Amino acid sequence: MRPDPHTFLVDPDLLVDPDWWRDAVVYQVYPRAFVDSTGSGIGDLEGVRSRIGYLRDLGVDALWLSPFYPSRLVDGGYDVDDYRDVDPSLGSLATFDALVRDAHAAGLRVIVDIVPNHSSSRHVWFREALASTPGSAARARYIFRPGLGEGSRLPPNGWQSLFGGSAWQPVGDGDWYLHLFAVEQPDFDWSNREVRDEFLTTLAFWADRGVDGFRVDVAHGLAKDLSPRESLGAVSMGPVGAVDAAEPARRSDGTDPLFDRDDVHAIFAEWRQLFDTYTPPRSAVAEAWVAPHRRALYARPSELGQAFEFALLEAPWSAAAFETAIRENLALSASVGSSSTWVLSNHDVVRHASRYGLPNGSDLPAWLMSNGLTPVEDLGLGVRRARAATLLTLALPGSSYLYQGEELGLPEVADLPVAALQDPIWSRTNGVRKGRDGSRVALPWTRSGPSFGFGVTPAVLPQPDWFGSLSVEAQSGVHGSTLSMYREALALRRSMQRDAVVDVRADGEVLYITRSDGFTSVTNFGVVAIALPEGRVCLGSASASTVLEPSTTVWLQVGGIGEHQPG
Incomplete structure (x- = not known):
């Protein structure tokens, strides 16, 4: 086994469990919208480093850094100029090393984004x-x-x-x-041995610096059949994505010319061989927008080990829809020896606090184009449902991936002015689609200030005036706040067993998650209150005593732990 050259930087407890990723809570940091330490209006790595204590106290197990590499920011940093450096506006390799050191000292692992389908045109x-x-x-x-x-x-x-x-x-x-994405993002030819070797070198470069795992962007896109074809479009991001352009149906048998080809798995088998030379082995998770039965292939132990499951992110607010998505995800993950992943929001989709405040089936790109006016968002309902959905997913076995700001109940900023938009989707579609900027607005840390504590100057993407009321300062220590609920839930989740067996059952509009370790999660998807099942209320997404109100989740247990008040 290859020794870890940064073992001396790492909390020894981080090295004892090679399977930490199987049930980790991972917090996605979009660095340019997290904390600005320089007054540039753009977040940076020193800013992330300054909030390691916040992430530790929140109770997550790892932070995932979206791209921080040198980039002209044509696509939010996913146009990479140099895969083995840090953008000067975000810091340096020394800053990155200090961030990893501080994260490990706080008991947090570090995952970085790797973008192998394409580089920047400045590479x-x-x-x-x-x-x-x-x-x-x-x-x-x-x-x-x-x-x-x-x-x-x-x-x-x-x-x-x-x-x-x-x-x-x-x-x-x-x-x-x-370029399957922006003009400035030329696609690599992964049939070229030089490309494969270059990325193995890049992966080792970051692993040698103490990185614990990798999130693989567009993992399903590397292998392509370049035989001439005249009328094939590109894949969509799914119905909740801001892209969602019309395109022909993609093949789901491994023979599609552009995506999810069988050839791609030989690439990731090589990656796994590299990851396993480290102690502990480096983890990886695939972003693969493919058919569920195909997604499981990326999560095999011989490849990346885990893949994002987006079914809940796409599901309507319905007990039956959630039950189906959860059952399928658990079964598919078990079939390849992986663990499930649960995702409700990320940097590519409308935040779930907003999605759940809109009628099921809403055209989200059209809603964004209306500046959030058609249909009108019921933000109170959206946040209530978002809290319930989060508590439900945290009760499930497997890994939960949280997106920065969801612990504050942040909604989508749907009314960004056109002049502020940065997503290439806006320009490439000639203003037909607004893009993903509304989920990438800088976080509010304080009630007031030029950027609500994000920095000393306004953020590049303008924050709305009401952001201060949802800030970390406004919610910290406040009984019933979304931030307090997340902190309680993540602390209590550590009492749950990794290998617990779960039974998932919908009864009308009520979804029950019954765990073999004694915990039960009950979610009311309906519009009328129901009687609470027997058991001690450990935590609730809203107040619960003898009844479970609509759009609410509670965790119950019969004996074994002390009673907690709902968060």
């Missing part, structure tokens, strides 16, 4: 490719193809970008390059 390899000739070794690292028609003026085929428009861009010498 040294792509600049070399543009300076080279068609057919060169430099261009072979990416997907270049000659155009069609006289003067190669037409793209090689009709593939469309996920962000809108053609997925091909001409370079002026007859060649076009593929």
